[in-house]
Amino acid sequence: MFEYATAAVEGALAAGATYADARAVVSKQESIDVQNQAVRSLDRTEQAGIGVRALIGSSWGFFATADISRRSAAAAGERAAEIARASAIVPGDPIEFADVDVVRDTYETPFVEDPLTIPLSEKVDLLIGVTKTMQGVDGIAIATGNLTFYDTNKWFVSSQGHRIHQHLVESGGGFDATALGERESQRRSYPQSFGQYETGGYEVIRKWDFAANAGRVAEEAVALLTADELDERETDLILEGSQLALQIHESVGHAIELDRILGWEAAFAGTSHLQLPKLGSFRFGSDLMNITADATLPGALGTFGYDDEGTKAQRVPIVDHGTWVGVLSGRDSAAIAGLPPGGMVRGDGYNRLPMVRMTNVGLLPGDSSLDEIIADTKDGVYMATNRSWSIDDKRLNFQFGTEIAWEIKNGKRGRMLKNPTYTGIGPVFWGSLDRLAGDDEWIHWGTPNCGKGQPIQVAHTGHSAGPGRFKNVRVGVRG
C-alpha cells in the first residue's frame, strides 16, 4: 500500500504542493449487540482508501478517495493541491512545521488473541449469557451487551521521507441493565458506561470477567428505583475511577488541545479557558494533580507507534503538582506555540483530516485507596459510572450525572442514592482534589467515542484514573 500513498504525495507535489503527506488505510470493525438474549445487530464494516494532505503557501487542502489505484491516488493528490489553492482565497499567516525525525518504521499493537478470529459463536454466547443473567433479576426490563473490535492498518508517507506502517488492534465492550419505574428509568453498566476499550486482543474481554458482574449490576439497577434522591448541597465528593477518567477527558483533555487554545475549533467544539502565556504558571489544581499525555502506555486505548503526521508516540507532562505545563499538539500548532510537537495528530479513517486528538491523558496515582478515602470522609457522597456529561465551550463549567451514588457518613458507606449529579468550575474543582487512590486501583480507562471536528470525527482515547476525593462540591442539581 506504500505505493499508493506515495503516488498521492507525488500527485500533490506535481500539482504545486510544497509539502504533502498521505495515508492509505484499511480498517475492519466487528460489532455485536445483544438485547434481552437476542442478537440486535451483528455488523462487519470494512473501509479502505487514501487521504492526502497538501500545503501550498499558507493554505491546506485535503482530499480522500476510496478508489485504491496509483492513478486515483495521484489524482487525489492533485485535488488536494487544488483545494489548497482555493483555501488561499481566505488566507492565513504562513505555516511552519516543527521538525521531527524522518522515520521509516513499523509498529504493531501487542496482542495475544486476534479478536477477529475468535469464533463468532463464542462472542455471541458471552453476550447472551450476561443478558440472561441480568434478566434473571426481577425488575430488569432491558439488558444489553456489546462487543466491538477494530483492526486498522495504516501506511503513512510524507514528502519529507516518512514511510511508516502501523497495525493497531483495539478491543472492548460492556453491558448494562435498565429497570423502569412509573416515571423514571435507572441503569447500571459494566465496566463503565459505553463499555471498556483498550488496545489489545480478545484477552481484554476475558480480563474484565463479564459473567461475574452481571448479577450485581442488575440488582443495583432495580434497587435504584426505590433509592432516595440525592439532595442538593455542597459536600465532599468521591469519584469512582471511570467517572474520574471522564472528568479528566472533558475538563482537562479538551482544554489542553492546542488547536482549541489557538481558536481553530471556536465555532464548533469551542475554545479553552487556558491561555498560552500562562503555560508554566497557571494553577490548574491541587498538588495531587499530576497529569501526563502518554501515547506509550501498554494496553491503553490511546496508544500507538506514530501519529498521523509521522511523529513518534511520546509521554508529555501536562499538569505537574497542580501547575499547567503542557498541551496536546501537532507539527503546525506546536510551531506557532514555540513548543516541540507532541505527536497527537490523528484522523478518523482514511477520509478524515488528521487533527489534534487526545492520546492517553491521565492522572498519576496517589498513595491512598478507596477504602481509606471513605474511612477518612465524615460527610460525603461516592458516585460511580457516568450517566450524563455536559461542559461549556471553554471547558470550565461542567455538570455530570452518574448512574449511582452512596452516602458516606462517619467513614462508612451508607444508603444508595439515585439520580446523582455534581457541578463545578474546572480549576476550582481540581483545586479541591485532596485524596487519590494508588497503583492497585489504577486503570487505563478507554473512551471510544470522542467527537470533534467537521465533518465529525470519532477518536479513541485513554484516561488513567482511580478513585479520588474532591472537597466541597455542589451535588444534587436537578431541574
Add this chain to the structure above:
Amino acid sequence: MSRASQLTEQVLDLVGDRAEAEVVASTGNLALTRFANSFIHQNVAEVGEAVSLRVAVDGRVASAKTTTTGSETLAAFVDGALETAALQPVDEDWPGLAPPRAVPDVVHADDATYDASPQARAAIVKDFVDSGPGMLAAGYCQTEGRSIAFANSAGQAAEGRQTNAIVDGIHQTATSAGTGHAASAAIGDLDGAVIGRIAAQRAIDSATPFDAKPGEYEVILAPEAVGTIAIFLAFYGFNGKMLEEGQSFVDLGTKQFDERFRFWDDVTDPRALGVPFDTEGTPKRRLELVEDGVTRAVAHNRKTAKKAGVEPNGNNVPGAEGWGPIPTNLFIGGGDKTVGDLIADVERGIYVSTFNYCRILDPKTMVVTGLTRNGTFMIENGRITDAVTNMRFTQSFVDALGDGKILGLGDDARFADSEFGPGITIVPTMHLGSWNFTGGAEG
C-alpha cells in the same frame, strides 16, 4: 441506471436465492471548507461509494458495510455476510423485507451543489468573514451530493439524489460571540454576507455581558435552541423502540403539550432535505407527531412497527437496531408574530440564540442539562436590555412545552442547526413561560 442502482442490483445478484436481502448503495461527494481566526484553515473533500447489506437466512440476520466496491471484493463481501448470518441465532422479531411500494415523487437535489467547487465554498466563506470587520470569524461551508439506491429481494426498489449546502459560523469580539446559520438543498440559496452580518450583530450586541442570577425565567428561544428541543424530543421520545421498551415519555392520544404545539415529520415538504425512503426501503410520508398538543404517533421502522401492530412509516436510520427509528425531517409549527413581537410580550426574561452540549439525564422525564452559547440576552419590559454571560440550565423539555407554557410562536420557521447537526429541523422562534437556569457558565 445510476452507479448506485447498479451496485444494488449487483449485490442482490450475488446473494441470489441464498437469503432475503436488502441493499443500500450510495455514491457521491462531501466537501467542507472550514475557517477560524478569519482564514480557511481546514479544507477537505472526499468522493466514494458505500454499500450496506442486510441478509436474513431463515430468520438469522447479519449486516455488513464496505467502501470497497470492486466486483471480486463485493463477492467476498456478500459471502462473508451470509456466513455470518448462518452462525446467528434466529431473530424471532425479524419483520421481513419491505414490500414493493412507490415512494413519493420528491427530489431535494441541485446540480450546482452536487458539483460545487472549492472556489464556490471559499467565496461564501469570504463573504461571511468580510461581514464582520475587526472581528474573528470561524465556521464552515459544506456541500454534499449523493445518489442513493435501495433494492431488496422482495422486489422493492427506490432511487434518489440529494444535496445539501450549509453555511454556519460565528463572529467573535474579545468578550463575545454571535452565530449565524443557513441550510438548503441549493448552494445558490446561501448568502455568506447575510448570515455573517447576523452573526456579527449578535457578537456586537453581546460584547459587554453580565452574570444573570440563576433561576426560573421566561425565555425567547431562537430557532437553533428550538431545533435542539425538537431533535431531543424525536430521538428520545417519538421513537418506536424507546416507546416499546417503556423508556419514552410518549403517551399516544394524550394531550401532553400546550395546544399551540404542532410537531411533524415531512420529507415531502419542498424545504426538506434527503430522499423519500428509509434504509429499509419503506416510503416516507408526512407523519403527525403532535397535533394541537395531543401526541399522535411515533417514528417506526419495520421491527418496531411489527411489535406495535402498525404500519412502518419510513424512519429507519443506520444504527436503529440500537437507538431505534428517528424522524429526520422535523417541523414545529410557527405562529404569526415577528421576533420583535415575541420579545415585546416579555416583561422579564432571557433570549437564547443557541444551546450547547446538551445531555439527557432521564429520557422518561426528558430532563436535559446544557448551556447557552453565542448570544444570550436579558429582556426587560419588552426589549433586550443587556447581554448575559452563558448560563447552564437543567430543564425537562416536555414540561417546558406543557399546557399553557407556550406563550408565543414566531413567523420565522427555518432550517436550524441543532445538537445533533444541521439539516434536520425547520422550526420557529418560541416564547416559553418558564425555563430553569441552574448556574452561570463561569461560576
